[in-house]
Amino acid sequence: MYFPELLAPLLRSLLHLTAPSAALQVASPQVVLSYKVRSLSKETPFWSAFGLWFTFAPVLVRARSENDSTWRRFDACGDGEVFLFVARRRSESFAWTVPEDDVALLDGVGARGTQERKTDDGFELFLLMNVDE
Helix, strand or coil, X not given: CCCHHHHHHHHHHHHHHCCCCCCCCCCCCEEEEEEECCCHHHXXXXXXXXXXXXXXXXCEEECCCCCCCCEEECCCCCCXXXXXXXXXXXXXXXXXXXXXXXXXXXXXXXXXXXXXXXXXXXXXXHHHXXXXX
């Protein structure tokens, strides 16, 4: 996503696509997201809200070598700025009200069943954590 004004509609679309459906036999489909850091300060509100509604973890890989069995975060470009995440909607979030206002959605309103603003720091932890070691 190159445009910050599209981050709230992206989150709203993901919430809609992962909502339970009579046609869908899976309670919540798995979502795979690829993310390249471009403007972290503009993109952080998306991740802070996304973590309220979804559990997610980085995809890990390891070399097929007898000498190296270390697990590393998948990075297709090798520059440390591309993340691949696997996410699933939090089951308790199906009872929460998704706000109609984009600003409120990115501010965490409705998450955890309350109207207060809130954030999740899971993405920041991924950035600070060195999975390679």
